Amino acid sequence: MASVELKSITKSFGAVEVIKGLNLSVAEGSFCALLGPSGCGKSTLLRMIAGLEEVTSGKITIGDRDVTHEMPAKRRVAMVFQNYALYPHLTVEQNICFSLSLAGVSKAEQKTKGGQVARLLQLESLMDRRPAQLSGGQRQRVAIGRALVRDPEVFLFDEPLSNLDALLRVQMRLELAKLHNELKTTMIYVTHDQVEAMTLADKIVVLDKGVISQMGSPLDLYNAPANRFVAGFIGSPAMNFVPATLRKTAGGLEAELTGGTKFRLGDRAAPSFDGTRRVEIGVRPEHVQLGHADQALITGRVSVIEQLGNTTYVYADTASGPMIVEADQSVRLSPGDTIGLNIDTDRAHVFDETGMAWPSVRSAT
Amino acid sequence: MSDTEQSRPARRFTIGGALLTLLTILAAVIWFIPIYWAIVTSLRADQATVTEFTLWPSEPTLAGYIFGITNSKLPIWYLNSTITSVVITFVAVFTAASTGYAISQLRFPGRRLLWWIILASFMIPVPALIVNHFVIVANTNMLNTYQGIILPMLLTPVTVIVYKGFFDGLPKEYREAAVMDGASEYQLFYRVFLPMNWGVTTAMAIITFIGAWNSFLWPFLAVQSEEMMTVTVGITAVQDAFGVAYGRVLSGAVMASLPVALAYLLFQRRVTQAIALSAGIKG
Numbered sequence: 001m002a003s004v005e006l007k008s009i010t011k012s013f014g015a016v017e018v019i020k021g022l023n024l025s026v027a028e029g030s031f032c033a034l035l036g037p038s039g040c041g042k043s044t045l046l047r048m049i050a051g052l053e054e055v056t057s058g059k060i061t062i063g064d065r066d067v068t069h070e071m072p073a074k075r076r077v078a079m080v081f082q083n084y085a086l087y088p089h090l091t092v093e094q095n096i097c098f099s100l101s102l103a104g105v106s107k108a109e110q111k112t113k114g115g116q117v118a119r120l121l122q123l124e125s126l127m128d129r130r131p132a133q134l135s136g137g138q139r140q141r142v143a144i145g146r147a148l149v150r151d152p153e154v155f156l157f158d159e160p161l162s163n164l165d166a167l168l169r170v171q172m173r174l175e176l177a178k179l180h181n182e183l184k185t186t187m188i189y190v191t192h193d194q195v196e197a198m199t200l201a202d203k204i205v206v207l208d209k210g211v212i213s214q215m216g217s218p219l220d221l222y223n224a225p226a227n228r229f230v231a232g233f234i235g236s237p238a239m240n241f242v243p244a245t246l247r248k249t250a251g252g253l254e255a256e257l258t259g260g261t262k263f264r265l266g267d268r269a270a271p272s273f274d275g276t277r278r279v280e281i282g283v284r285p286e287h288v289q290l291g292h293a294d295q296a297l298i299t300g301r302v303s304v305i306e307q308l309g310n311t312t313y314v315y316a317d318t319a320s321g322p323m324i325v326e327a328d329q330s331v332r333l334s335p336g337d338t339i340g341l342n343i344d345t346d347r348a349h350v351f352d353e354t355g356m357a358w359p360s361v362r363s364a365t
Numbered sequence: 366m367s368d369t370e371q372s373r374p375a376r377r378f379t380i381g382g383a384l385l386t387l388l389t390i391l392a393a394v395i396w397f398i399p400i401y402w403a404i405v406t407s408l409r410a411d412q413a414t415v416t417e418f419t420l421w422p423s424e425p426t427l428a429g430y431i432f433g434i435t436n437s438k439l440p441i442w443y444l445n446s447t448i449t450s451v452v453i454t455f456v457a458v459f460t461a462a463s464t465g466y467a468i469s470q471l472r473f474p475g476r477r478l479l480w481w482i483i484l485a486s487f488m489i490p491v492p493a494l495i496v497n498h499f500v501i502v503a504n505t506n507m508l509n510t511y512q513g514i515i516l517p518m519l520l521t522p523v524t525v526i527v528y529k530g531f532f533d534g535l536p537k538e539y540r541e542a543a544v545m546d547g548a549s550e551y552q553l554f555y556r557v558f559l560p561m562n563w564g565v566t567t568a569m570a571i572i573t574f575i576g577a578w579n580s581f582l583w584p585f586l587a588v589q590s591e592e593m594m595t596v597t598v599g600i601t602a603v604q605d606a607f608g609v610a611y612g613r614v615l616s617g618a619v620m621a622s623l624p625v626a627l628a629y630l631l632f633q634r635r636v637t638q639a640i641a642l643s644a645g646i647k648g
Contacts, residue, residue: 052541073547085538089560099546102556150546 001185002063002153003028004049009058011044018044020210026203031180031187033201035194040207042190043158049188050079050156062154078147079156083163084139086131093127096145117145137168144179157189161196173199194234206230228355231282237313239282242320246277246350255281259319261297266346270358282349285313285326289342296340302333316341407616414611429616438591439620442599449514449595450577457521458570465528466554470540487522492582499586513587514595518577524569531562568635575625596621
């Protein structure tokens with residue numbers, strides 16, 4: 001295993017700059033997720049680490065080797081592709097041992113190494129089958145096996161679970177986590193699914209339009225998003241955003257929502273300003289509580305109820321805009337009901353006009 | 366209504382449909398009659414070929430075949446046809462696959478120009494080039510040689526176009542995965558791209574073989590010596606040497622077309638696939 005270091009990486013396709021001066025350090029043995037919406041440059045970044053795309057400028061280091069202009073096969077990295085890229089004319093065993101066969105490794109050694117990988121991934125009974133005869137999950141395991149057999153210093157995954165159904169995705173997620181615990185090899189994982197990133201990675205890098213929006217541990221990103229983009233991208237259901245006017249009072253910051261609702265915000269690292277400031281208040285669904293309409297901070301009307309068994313999501317229309325509330329499964333509401341909503345103001349996030357967060361003292365510590 | 370009934374509606378009798386079926390049968394019969402008549406005539410005695418018009422010969426004989434085999438150079442012509450067709454098939458398919466791969470997968474200066482030249486070349490009919498071919502082959506002393514027959518027939522732009530289309534259609538991840546595994550360009554071609562398209566290669570090989578075996582105009586011009594003739598050219602020599610002996614000529618024709626018929630029967634599905642692959646291109 002080895003660390004990966006990206007320094008001032010830029011990548012342009014013609015006049016379009018898709019990666020803009022990016023710096024990233026992935027520690028040895030860590031599981032790093034590159035997260036972002038389609039077109040943010042996460043796959044391009046991964047392909048540059050793999051050597052499948054040339055960097056326009058910058059430097060890539062794996063371990064202590066500068067691999068910026070090194071051939072892909074010599075970087076000691078292995079990649080698992082979204083569509084698995086298993087060769088249809090080869091059996092599972094031949095697919096797994098393909099790199100060894102290319103390198104001229106003896107048949108006996110191929111058999112031994114292939115067998116070890118197959119045991120680890122529970123593929124022993126499938127070695128003579130062709131990819132067309134495998135299920136999605138099995139194909140995925142073969143693709144991982146093909147990467148594993150090369151004994152790489154870094155594993156690269158390009159949205160490897162996106163072709164699987166929901167149930168299998170959860171199962172494979174678990175298997176990948178186990179694999180990482182077992183191998184302790186550095187893994188870089190590209191995904192647009194924040195649940196995958198949150199559950200697998202120890203470090204998440206959120207990309208937006210070719211720049212790092214924020215990076216940190218999953219909980220750091222969840223509890224203290226640096227900006228509105230990260231706040232909206234991390235968490236499911238997404239954070240509620242309501243426009244508000246902020247003013248400084250003797251007792252601290254006071255927010256006023258559309259409709260005249262006022263409440264005090266917890267202490268936070270707010271820049272100094274005079275008079276009022278237009279901001280957005282962000283509140284996660286689990287930090288909004290249902291209450292009686294006449295006693296609550298905000299009133300709203302239920303539009304949709306989603307009952308997931310262990311929890312219930314209540315979608316409500318309020319004077320400040322639509323809001324989602326995570327409620328107890330015992331809640332009995334119907335669309336059209338009037339409800340009251342209370343916000344855990346200490347856990348509310350404030351985003352200024354530029355989208356930057358004013359972290360609360362509580363979340364910053 | 367059950368799912369099966371919904372997905373497979375019952376066939377209803379329509380006059381249009383019946384007429385179409387009849388027309389198809391009629392076309393098949395019209396197409397088949399000359400072949401049947403050739404086979405039947407090849408089994409008649411010499412005089413009977415012009416006097417007997419029955420569906421089956423009254424006294425079937427293999428005399429025409431025996432005559433062809435014993436009194437002409439048919440075995441040599443067979444050998445010549447086999448050698449030229451096999452070489453043309455191997456070399457033409459291999460070069461077409463390599464060219465298709467290079468144009469599809471490699472980035473080199475002049476790639477686009479090369480592609481346009483290949484596209485343009487198949488728009489020129491072979492007979493328009495045949496005089497040039499003849500002059501070149503004659504000037505290089507290759508008339509009456511295998512290479513004289515083979516070389517001009519190695520140009521198969523349609524096969525290149527088919528291969529390029531197939532290689533273009535493969536997800537780029539196959540190439541990238543192999544590159545990451547350390548495959549060289551040759552390994553990519555021989556171990557990944559070519560075996561993945563084995564079906565296309567088989568189909569192209571069969572259609573090239575049939576085309577090469579059936580070709581007449583170029584071998585007819587390139588070869589004058591009887592020892593170097595291919596079957597298709599040779600059977601015209603039988604006609605010239607013995608006048609209009611229909612039984613002998615047609616038995617020669619039947620023997621000439623046997624390998625092609627056999628190839629078609631054995632690889633019917635592949636031939637259909639090959640025709641479908643190149644149909645849109647040949648236009």
